[in-house]
Amino acid sequence: MEIDRPALAAFLRRRRELLQPEDVGLPRGQRRRTSGLRREEVAELCHMSTDYYARLERERGPQPSQPMIASIAQGLHLSLDERNHLFRLAGHTPPVRGTGAVSEHISPGLLRILDRLDDTPAEVVTELGETLRQTPLGTALTGDATRYTGPARSIGYRWFTDPVTRELYAPEDHAFLSRMFASGLREASALRGPGSRAAHYAELLLARSDEFRRVWEKQEVGIHPHHVKHFIHPEVGALELHCQNLLDPDQSHRLLVYTAVPGSESHDRLRLLSVIGPQALR
Numbered sequence: 264m265e266i267d268r269p270a271l272a273a274f275l276r277r278r279r280e281l282l283q284p285e286d287v288g289l290p291r292g293q294r295r296r297t298s299g300l301r302r303e304e305v306a307e308l309c310h311m312s313t314d315y316y317a318r319l320e321r322e323r324g325p326q327p328s329q330p331m332i333a334s335i336a337q338g339l340h341l342s343l344d345e346r347n348h349l350f351r352l353a354g355h356t357p358p359v360r361g362t363g364a365v366s367e368h369i370s371p372g373l374l375r376i377l378d379r380l381d382d383t384p385a386e387v388v389t390e391l392g393e394t395l396r397q398t399p400l401g402t403a404l405t406g407d408a409t410r411y412t413g414p415a416r417s418i419g420y421r422w423f424t425d426p427v428t429r430e431l432y433a434p435e436d437h438a439f440l441s442r443m444f445a446s447g448l449r450e451a452s453a454l455r456g457p458g459s460r461a462a463h464y465a466e467l468l469l470a471r472s473d474e475f476r477r478v479w480e481k482q483e484v485g486i487h488p489h490h491v492k493h494f495i496h497p498e499v500g501a502l503e504l505h506c507q508n509l510l511d512p513d514q515s516h517r518l519l520v521y522t523a524v525p526g527s528e529s530h531d532r533l534r535l536l537s538v539i540g541p542q543a544l545r
Contacts, residue, residue: 266354268322274352275320278339279305287340288378309338329355333368340371343513366514369395373511373518382537384504384521390451391461392418392444395516403536404494404502404521405431419444420464423472433493433501439486445478446486492521498539499532 280299284291287300287308300308306316311334318324319335327335332353336346346368347357358366369377369387377385377396384404386397393416394408402408414420421428422444429437448468451461468475494502504521511517523530 264351264354264356266326267352271349271352272320272322274349275316275335275339278341278345279320282340286375286378288381305338309335311335327353333358337368337374340374341368342371343368366516367393367395368514369516370511370514373509373514373516376509376518380520384533386519388418388517388519390447390515390517391416391464392420392447394418399540400533400537401521403540404496414464414467417464419448420468423468423475431494431496433495436489436493439489441474441478442481442483443486443488445475445481446483449479449482450484496532496536499536501529502532502536503527503529504533 279302282300282305284300284304287304289300289304302317302320303313306313309316311331315324316335319327329350332350332355333346336349341349343366350357358368367389373387374396377387377398380398382400383398384401386401386405386408387395389395397405397408408418411421415425418428422440432440448461448465452459452465455461465479469479488506490506492504492506494504496502502523504523507520507522509518509520523533
């Protein structure tokens with residue numbers, strides 16, 4: 264497939280013009296003349312330079328890579344069909360869709376909700392516990408969980424291979440969390456099949472972790488997360504947070520939102536964490 268520069272540029276311009284600042288969690292400002300988002304705003308959402316994005320809209324520059332197109336699709340809040348169209352315009356085959364594939368493209372609906380939760384810890388995760396996007400307060404609570412690569416992107420994998428992961432959780436919950444992560448991985452492996460990423464993670468953990476092997480041998484399934492989670496934050500201390508989740512069944516993504524009971528000590532500590540900000544955890 265070859266890149267269709269005129270069609271790509273026209274599609275990007277139109278999608279940018281349709282998005283409003285409030286759609287993506289940005290302030291509108293008082294002197295806004297642009298119809299839709301500015302190029303620099305889209306570039307920031309897509310994690311690229313303004314010059315690079317502007318050249319695409321002007322039918323110039325190199326052919327964007329598949330990861331770059333995926334980033335643009337996410338930044339512009341495209342649907343899966345729109346994302347696939349963008350891939351084709353850029354001269355690439357769209358990512359495979361089907362029961363055996365795990366998509367990392369967050370739906371526009373979940374993104375719109377997440378963009379409005381600036382004052383709340385929240386994150387979008389895959390069925391394997393891979394964090395795709397966090398709110399600023401979500402990053403302050405658990406650290407930047409999007410920075411990991413490879414199998415370490417999954418919190419279940421990190422739980423059994425990186426002792427630092429457990430420091431954020433109350434010790435009395437560790438045994439249950441070990442069973443929960445193993446149970447979830449077993450169910451995902453059965454759902455996605457032997458050649459899936461879930462099955463690969465299980466194989467790696469069986470080779471690396473004695474604890475995982477012991478828990479895995481119990482053949483447990485159906486162990487679901489508790490609605491109340493207990494964190495031990497290095498800056499603000501113990502936090503008892505209620506976790507609400509919104510499922511996107513088409514993508515197998517969950518939006519997790521953490522709140523504290525108003526007037527509780529955890530509520531006060533969560534407010535303090537919002538002042539400290541993302542720098543609280545590195």
